[in-house]
Amino acid sequence: MFFTYLRRELRRRRKAALVVASGLALGIALVIVVSSVSSGMGKAQEKVLQSLYGLGTDMTVTKAMETSEGGGERPERPRFSFDAQAEGSGEEQSTDHVMVQGFQSLADSTVxxxxxxxxxxxxxxxxxxxxxxxxxxxxxxxxQQDGQGGQDGGQGGPGGAEPSEGGRVQGGGADFDVNSYSVYGTDVTEPKLGPLTSSRITDGRTFKASETDAKVAVADSAHAKEKELETGDTVTVKGTKFKIIGIATAESGDAAADLYLPLKQAQTLADAKDKVTTIYVRATDSQQIDSVKSAIQKNVSGTTVTTSADLADTVSGSLSTASSLATGVGTWLSVAVLVTAFLVAGLLTSSAVSRRVREFGTLKALGWTSGRVTGQVVGEAVVHGLMGGVLGIALGLAGAYAVTAISPTLQAELGGGAGGSGAMGGPGGGPVGGPGREAAAKTLEVALTAPVGLTTVALAVGLAVAGGLVAGAFGGWRASRLRPADALRRVA
Structure with missing residues (x-):
């Protein structure tokens, strides 16, 4: 009897049912779109942090900034020496200087x-x-002497004979090119932790655990393309030749370094024996990261601990702006629309009950109890809510699909921190200057998607049922107050 009457009333009142369901559908669809976009923002931010942090890394430990009054000891600046008296002209000379990023390092024992x-x-x-x-x-x-033809007097280079009176040196000079690139020394015995894990080997192979002191290297694909390097070629760093065994391509964003070497080889090149600049840490439980950070800061003095949450605070640009809108304005807008939809559905249901006074009064006169009448109204409202839920899920999925199809590109700017502070999270973002010099901002581009998970769909169904119950509560309360006499009065 309940379902028969319910089906008949819904068929009779299609327009009213469609109006209530449409209002709920708009609110539910907006919730789905905002939730999916927020999820997409989170995934986009994870890609940005992953490109700096490395897979499996929960936090990094770096040396704390040293501040000293009166200037303190300044780090040694690079010096380049050339032989300007080399025989002949046009002989190419080159030299390179290897510096520790930020001039801040920790002892190996700190690891x-x-x-x-x-x-x-x-x-x-x-x-x-x-x-x-x-x-x-x-x-x-x-x-060249005044009034005479030019002659080679050996005056071009510094240290040559002094020119005689009435003459001058013409031409000569120096033409030098400065090239800078980053190198990261990785612990080849721990291949599952560190910046190299955020790149994928696209040619050749990665390091073997036995190559702790081998003269081998893995090149980033962008650097290899620029320098026309391939697997099997050799690169020279500070007079040492390294064989390229693999080419790595960053999964997202920029690579952590242009060239990866075994840690011992990197320490030798930089005269930094038993030194590291960054310690990458994985926690046993992702829920305990804050407590692990506190323990390290308390028990390992002279260090700065940076978690992915700390790094996320440095992200700015359109990604940060869109994320704020999605989590802030978008959330409140969804709540406001949803509450409005619930209230409108409740008022429409209550109004519909007022127009059905004769019907419900007659049913009560025939023996229907107030509870049965109320249940009938609530049942209809719940069906309206489920209809709105189905329509809202469809609209929400369409909206999320549209966002994913368009895939708007967002920029993430990561402001540099002080040298060696670890604020950049990875070796590629550190400064080249000394302590206190700020690193240049790093800009990455990520495509926004709007994935819809089962949790979001379940939330939509829950909201649909809740909307039906709220509307049913309004209408049920109104129906329970009706009396048979009201129906007789309407008949007259």
Whole structure:
């Protein structure tokens, strides 16, 4: 009897049912779109952080900034020496200088100390370097006396004979090119932790655990393309030749370094024996990251601990703006629309009950109890809500699909921190200057998607049922107050 009467009333009142369902559908669709876009923002931010942090990394440990009054000891600046008296003209000379990123480093033993802290599953150290290569040639000038033809007097280079009176040196000079690239020394015995894990080997192979001190290298694909390097070629860093065994391509964003070397080889190049710049840490439980961070800061002095949440705070640009809108304005807008839809549905249901006074009064006169009448109204309202839920899910999925199809590109700007502070999270983002010098901002581009998960769909169904119950509560309360006499009055 209940379902028969319910089906008949819904068929009779199609327009009213469609109006109520449409209102709920708009609110539910907006919730789905906002939730899916927020989820897409989270995934986009994860891609940005992953390109800097590396897969499986929960936090990084770097040396704390040292501040000293009165200036303190300044780091050694790079010096380049050339032989300007080399025989002949046009002979190319080159030299390179290897510097520790930010001039801040930790002792190798700190890695073990961090690994011993409670809640730390694994810790591995790495050394981030910057190589500045200067290459070019000197050209000798030509000495020419006043009123005479030019002659080679050997005056082009510094240190030559003094020119006689009435003459001058013409031409000559120097033409040098400065090339800078980054090198990262990785612990080859820990292949599942560190910046190299955010790249995929697209040619050749990665390091073997036995190659701790081997003269081998993995090149980033962008750097390899620029320098026309292939697997099997050799690169020279500070006079040492390394064989390229693989080409790595960053999964998202920029690569952590242009060239990856075994940690011991990197330490030798930089004269930084038993030194690391960054310690990558994986926690045993992702829910305990804050407590692990506190333990490291308390027990390992002179260090700065940066988590992915800390790094996320440095993300700016259109990604940050869109994320704020989705989580802030979008959420409140969804709530406001949803509450409005619930209220409108409730008022429409209550109004419909007022127009059915004769019907419900007659049913009560025939023996229907107030509870049965109320149940009938609530049942109709719940069906309206489910209809709105189905329509809302369809609209929401269409909206999320449209966002994914368009895939708007967002920019993520990661502001540089002080040298060695670890604010950039990875070796590629560190500064080249000394402590206190800010790193250049790093800009990445990510495509926005709007994935819809089962949780979002379940939320939509729950909201549909809740909307029906709210509308049914309004109408049921109104129906329970009707009396048979009201129906007789309407009949008269």
């Amino acid at each position: 073990d100390k961090v690994g011993e802290q409670s809640g730390v599953a694994d810790a591995v150290g790495g050394l981030s370097l910057q190589v500045v290569k200067v290459s070019g040639e000197f050209t000798r000038g030509r000495f």
